[in-house]
Amino acid sequence: MEHPVQFLSEAGHRLMGILHVPHGPGRPAGYGLVLLNIGLHYRVCHNRLFVKLARALSREGYHVLRFDTHGVGDSEGEIEAGSVLVHFDRVQRGLFVPDTRAALDHLSRELGLERFVLAGLCGGALTAIHTAAEDRRVQGVIFIAGPMTVTSPTEDREFHPWEAGQWLAGYRARLRNPRAWARLVSGKSDYGMMVRALVVKMHHRWCQMWTGSALGRPGAAPGGHFNTHYLDSFQRSLQYALSRLIPTLRGEGREGVVRLPRAR
Amino acid sequence: MDEHPFYFSCNGSRIFAILHSPEQRAGGESGKGYIFCAPLGEEQVRTRRIFTTFARELARRGSWVLRFDYRGEGDSDGHFEDASLETRVEDVRAAISELRRRAGVERVGLLGLRLGGTLALLAGAERGEVEDLVLWAPIVDIYGYLYSALRANLATQTLVYREIRATRDELLERCRRGEPVNVQGFLFTWALFEQARAIDLSQHAQQYRGRSLVIDLARSTRDVGGDGNRSEARCLYEWLAASGVSDLMSIQREFSWEETPTWNPRPERLFSQTLEWVDACRQPKKVEYGTPRPVSE
Numbered sequence: 001m002e003h004p005v006q007f008l009s010e011a012g013h014r015l016m017g018i019l020h021v022p023h024g025p026g027r028p029a030g031y032g033l034v035l036l037n038i039g040l041h042y043r044v045c046h047n048r049l050f051v052k053l054a055r056a057l058s059r060e061g062y063h064v065l066r067f068d069t070h071g072v073g074d075s076e077g078e079i080e081a082g083s084v085l086v087h088f089d090r091v092q093r094g095l096f097v098p099d100t101r102a103a104l105d106h107l108s109r110e111l112g113l114e115r116f117v118l119a120g121l122c123g124g125a126l127t128a129i130h131t132a133a134e135d136r137r138v139q140g141v142i143f144i145a146g147p148m149t150v151t152s153p154t155e156d157r158e159f160h161p162w163e164a165g166q167w168l169a170g171y172r173a174r175l176r177n178p179r180a181w182a183r184l185v186s187g188k189s190d191y192g193m194m195v196r197a198l199v200v201k202m203h204h205r206w207c208q209m210w211t212g213s214a215l216g217r218p219g220a221a222p223g224g225h226f227n228t229h230y231l232d233s234f235q236r237s238l239q240y241a242l243s244r245l246i247p248t249l250r251g252e253g254r255e256g257v258v259r260l261p262r263a264r
Numbered sequence: 265m266d267e268h269p270f271y272f273s274c275n276g277s278r279i280f281a282i283l284h285s286p287e288q289r290a291g292g293e294s295g296k297g298y299i300f301c302a303p304l305g306e307e308q309v310r311t312r313r314i315f316t317t318f319a320r321e322l323a324r325r326g327s328w329v330l331r332f333d334y335r336g337e338g339d340s341d342g343h344f345e346d347a348s349l350e351t352r353v354e355d356v357r358a359a360i361s362e363l364r365r366r367a368g369v370e371r372v373g374l375l376g377l378r379l380g381g382t383l384a385l386l387a388g389a390e391r392g393e394v395e396d397l398v399l400w401a402p403i404v405d406i407y408g409y410l411y412s413a414l415r416a417n418l419a420t421q422t423l424v425y426r427e428i429r430a431t432r433d434e435l436l437e438r439c440r441r442g443e444p445v446n447v448q449g450f451l452f453t454w455a456l457f458e459q460a461r462a463i464d465l466s467q468h469a470q471q472y473r474g475r476s477l478v479i480d481l482a483r484s485t486r487d488v489g490g491d492g493n494r495s496e497a498r499c500l501y502e503w504l505a506a507s508g509v510s511d512l513m514s515i516q517r518e519f520s521w522e523e524t525p526t527w528n529p530r531p532e533r534l535f536s537q538t539l540e541w542v543d544a545c546r547q548p549k550k551v552e553y554g555t556p557r558p559v560s561e
Binding site: 076 | 426
């Protein structure tokens with residue numbers, strides 16, 4: 001069972017969503033799930049992933065809302081034309097957090113739900129963790145393939161050591177493939193990429209040995225392209241989660257065992 | 265903006281739709297409604313916002329617009345693999361009836377992008393109730409288009425296995441034996457390929473008697489227009505012009521349906537050229553038709 005819903009964002013835009021209500025054998029779970037989409041893709045997600053997921057979860061007893069953030073899909077508002085990287089950068093820094101809060105407000109108002117789990121894919125995962133860091137109604141986050149490095153349009157795109165490793169692994173896998181050798185000797189291979197991957201990986205190794213850091217960059221933990229916004233939100237949402245856990249532990253006579261800073 | 269999301273029924277399945285009402289300040293309704301026919305699968309996901317923006321533009325100018333998702337796509341019921349070209353044309357027909365019922369308009373136009381353009385033509389050629397067709401980069405060789413889409417499966421194989429384990433012909437053979445092919449998460453069935461092969465679009469195009477605008481979206485400025493341009497759009501235009509009033513425009517593509525390197529919800533040239541043509545078509549056109557022809561033979 002599903003039906004369209006419309007609600008206002010904090011900025012006054014009318015946002016469009018589809019609410020899936022529990023049906024089937026599962027018992028109502030008592031909290032709502034909100035699915036947050038990739039960057040600027042609309043609420044169905046790639047290959048209708050969220051449609052299938054929401055229908056399956058509603059059969060298990062969950063209220064599930066998937067919605068379009070402002071300027072995306074069928075919602076009001078505008079996201080100006082430009083490089084997708086620029087917009088991803090804004091998403092990574094919390095562009096859609098106010099819209100997500102508005103979605104939670106809508107579910108609270110209409111269904112009386114006060115506890116939520118946010119599930120997001122890629123940029124949606126980051127929106128989920130940023131929202132969880134500041135909204136105590138969020139009880140959990142399902143973080144699907146969220147990027148931990150910043151894709152910044154203002155800096156040259158870094159060829160990440162992990163990415164270089166993936167390329168090298170691919171080359172290694174093709175060492176016994178005659179067709180790959182034929183491409184190599186006939187000049188059809190991307191020699192530039194081979195050299196670049198090798199140099200980046202070797203440099204990374206050297207940095208690891210020099211600094212003794214797994215991150216591999218001299219004095220770079222967690223700088224470089226690591227998404228510090230993500231790290232901050234992750235830490236804060238974890239503190240919320242643990243602060244909820246502590247009263248339970250105290251009730252079991254373990255008072256004083258766990259000491260954590262209070263959430264901001 | 266007055267936009268109403270709802271479901272309507274087609275052969276027992278729910279079809280998701282959004283009805284855009286004409287804005288009052290537009291100087292009165294045009295008495296006309298447009299139905300938007302979306303492209304297939306992932307192309308629909310990538311171009312959703314362009315349809316939304318253009319629907320709002322038409323509503324602002326006094327037209328009704330109905331956007332809908334085919335069965336098995338978007339928010340409609342069903343699975344992609346259960347839908348076919350036939351069911352999609354049925355969905356367009358059902359959308360025409362629904363628009364007429366809800367908006368009370370007599371005059372209907374269809375606008376389609378890519379395979380949506382092809383489906384609009386198939387539905388429009390069937391019955392004499394479609395006055396205008398706007399076809400953005402329509403697919404003419406449907407089978408070739410589906411075959412070409414199998415490349416996405418090869419890309420997935422390369423990512424997952426680091427090699428290509430099945431060529432497109434091998435995938436097609438498996439498909440023929442009843443194993444659907446995964447194309448970016450959408451399952452292409454043999455029925456889809458079979459129906460595509462059976463359609464002779466030239467006959468359908470020559471059966472259509474209304475007005476039409478075919479817009480060729482060229483990859484680069486070098487490909488725009490020119491006598492040597494034998495694009496699919498030009499080919500379709502010639503078929504349509506043989507039996508009705510057709511216009512052809514060729515402009516550079518301002519957005520991509522294959523990938524999203526840039527975000528452009530408002531392709532200005534495409535919108536302005538289309539709106540100019542739509543405004544020029546405000547006068548009703550009498551459409552006379554012969555015997556309807558089935559979609560595939």
